[in-house]
Amino acid sequence: MHQTPLEQAIDVTAPPELLGQLAVNDDVAVRKAVTINPNTSTDVLISLADEFPNAFFSNPVLSLLILENPNFVVEIPYWTLINLLRQPNVPDFFLSGAAMHSNPEVLRVVAKHYQTPLSALEMMARCKDSNLGMIIAQRQDVTEQILLILAEHGTIAVRLYLAKYHKSYSSILETLALAPEPNWSFRQQIHYKLAKNSSTPLEIIKNLLKENDKKVKLAIAARADLAIDLIIELALDYRLHMMNSLAQNTYISASVLRRLANHGTLRVRQMVARHPNTPQAVLVNAVSEPELCRFVAANPSAGENLLYQLAQNNQHEVLEAIAANPSTPASVLKHIAETRAHDLLVAQHPNANREILQQVLWRLAMDERLSVRKYAAKHPHTPIDILRMWMRKEPQLRVWIAQNPSLPVDMLEVLAHDVSPNVRLSVACNPSTPHYVLEKLSFDAEVEVRRAVASNIKTPDNALEILVKDWQCCTFLAQNKNAPAKVLEYLAGLTGFNWLLLAHPNTSVEMRQTLMTAFAKSYIESDRLYATQHPDTPVEILTELSKDKNLEIRIAALQALKKPNT
Incomplete structure (x- = not known):
């Protein structure tokens, strides 16, 4: 009885030569049946694998082919193999065979597959490939043994990842800490990540301290689990003391600070005096010791009465600490302003009121230092009379005057016509610049000025609609949260702005x-x-x-x- 092509393709007794002819049949069902047939020759089977990957894996002869030729998977053409490995259901033996491939891209696809056997992952973990190692390290099913291999043999990027993010096995962190690393910079980076990792045991932390590395010590000083002996050891370090590192660790409790308040070493007591968690009663007692006064003055938790008391001493470094203390109230700042010793700090203080600022900024405007006058030029409370005088007589200050958010409109109009493009740029960035000035600047010859106008949320719609025709401004318009729908529609017709437009609130x-x-x-x-x-x-x-x-x-x-x- 004559068989149809499909029946021939299904027939397990069909000769390979016939199946090879059927492999190019126009009927998809016939070609798929050939792919499943165990009599199909290897080369024909591989040629059909790309089209019928699931049928390819269903062929019962596949496992025997790999047993007979361990390199079978390696010999499959690259793109066909990649397509096969990206299928949701890939046999373990096939994934294990692909894990021996020399191509790193193939190995990465294998490492990403959720069905890849642990034995294959363990083998690939020894490869010196950062991307491959990272893929393995980030898997949810990775074992301690595999992580240990990565910790010992992985690239620096992989070991840094483990040192920073690993939480499960202390053995991994210990291996990373003890593993020899000839490159000093790499070793420091690993130890720094370990010091910041909250899961790193304190025994490892104590060993890291012995290396006396400043960067590592700074990371340790910020930990939440510091024992009191470690706090004392860190407080004695001069470099950490100068950087005020322990006082920035808010995990150190008030009870621990109370215990350390009477420590025999001055540096430990100074750390306590400036720590924000130190109880107020301890701070009050500390001001009786002259060596602690400036540290109490810098403490953001120090009360108003205590700061006012310290300010009466008129000691330069104590007054400086109070002026720099973000919690110092206006009443105490007023007293410091009267000393005229720390005007710049007072002017920068968030609690300085208008009266204090007017008093201090008049003096700063007369300062001979150009850097101080630049600061005064852009300060919103600098008297306008001074700014007008500078605009006429101090052209080098116009860039900073143009940044002043309190600048009157008539001054902004003048500065918008300045010959310096940097001055016009400052006007274009100023949130107080009126619409009609921004409109004029949208035609500026300098592209940086036009881009600033495109970025300014105060720029009117009609100016933005003109600027959107300027390809040099398009990216800045796409990021302007006030760009109108018409501008966004125009940008959508161009290439390269989809990501920005999708995140835009007006889309x-x-x-x-x-x-x-x-x-x-x-x-x-x-x-x-x-x-x-x-x-x-x-x-x-x-x-x-x-x-x-x-x-x-x-x-x-x-x-x-x-x-x-x-």
């Missing part, structure tokens, strides 16, 4: 959907992956992406579809 729902569709259909895998992760991606697009040829994108799309709000 319409219709445009958002169009942009999301463009991401989903992009040939760039990162674009499609972004579409799966965006909260506004519609269900129909996620459904389409769940069939993507890229395994990572398919998994991400399926996970997004499972979310309650999808």
Whole structure:
């Protein structure tokens, strides 16, 4: 009885030569049946694998082929192999065979596959490839043994990742701390990450302290689990003392600070005096010791009465500490302003009121130092009379005057016509510049000035609609949160702005959907992956992406579809 091509393709007794002829049949069902047939020759089977990956894996002879030839997987053409490895269901033996491939891209695809056997991951963990090591280290099912291999043999990037993020096994952290590393910079980076890792045991931390590395010590000083003996050891370090590192660690409790308040070493008591968690009663007692006064004066928790008491002494370094203390109230700042010793600090203080600022800024405006006058020029409370005088007589200050948010409109108009492009740039950036001035600056010859106008949220719509035709300003317009819909629509017709437009608050729902569709259909895998992760991606697009040829994108799309709000 005559068999149809499909029946011949299904027939397990069909000769390989016949199956080879059927492999090019126009009927998809015939070609798929040939792919499953155990009599199909190896070369024909591989030629069909790209088209029918699941049928390829269903062929019962596949495991025997790999047993007979351990290099079978390695000999499969690159793109065919990549496509096979990106399928959701890949046999363990195939993944293990691919794990012996010499191509790093193949190994990375294997390492990403959720079904890859641990034995294959363990073998690949010994490869000196940062990307491969990172993929393995980030897997949820990675074992302690594999992590130990990475900690010992991984690249610096992998070991730094483990030192920073690893939480599960102290053995991994201990290995990282003790493993020999000839490069001093790399060793310091690993130890720094370990010092910052909250899971690193204190025994390892104590060993790291012995190396006397400043950067590592700074990271240790910020830990939440410091024992009192470690606090004392760190407080005695002169470099940390000068950087005020322990006083910035808010995890040190008031009870510990109370215990250390009477410590025999001055440096420990000074740390206590400036720590914000130190009880007020301890600070009051501390001011009786002259060596502690400036540290109490710098303490942001010091009360108003205590700071006022310290200010009466008129000691230069104590007054400086009070002026720099962010908690110093206006009443105490007023007293310091009268001393005229720390005008710049007072002017910069958030609690300085208008009366104090007017008094101090008049003096700063007369300062001979150009840097001080630059500061005064852009300060919003500097008297306008001084700014007008400077604008006429001190052209080198115009750039900073133009940055002053309190500048009158008539002065901004004049500065907008300044010959210096830097001055016009400052006017274009100034939030107080009126609409009509910004409109004129949108035609400025200097591209940096036009870009500043494009970025200014006060720029009127008509100016933005003109600037959108200037390709040098488009990126800045796309990031201006007040850019109108008309401007955004124009940008949507150009290339390279989709990411910015999708994040823009004024992008319409219709445009958002169009942009999301463009991401989903992009040939760039990162674009499609972004579409799966965006909260506004519609269900129909996620459904389409769940069939993507890229395994990572398919998994991400399926996970997004499972979310309650999808």
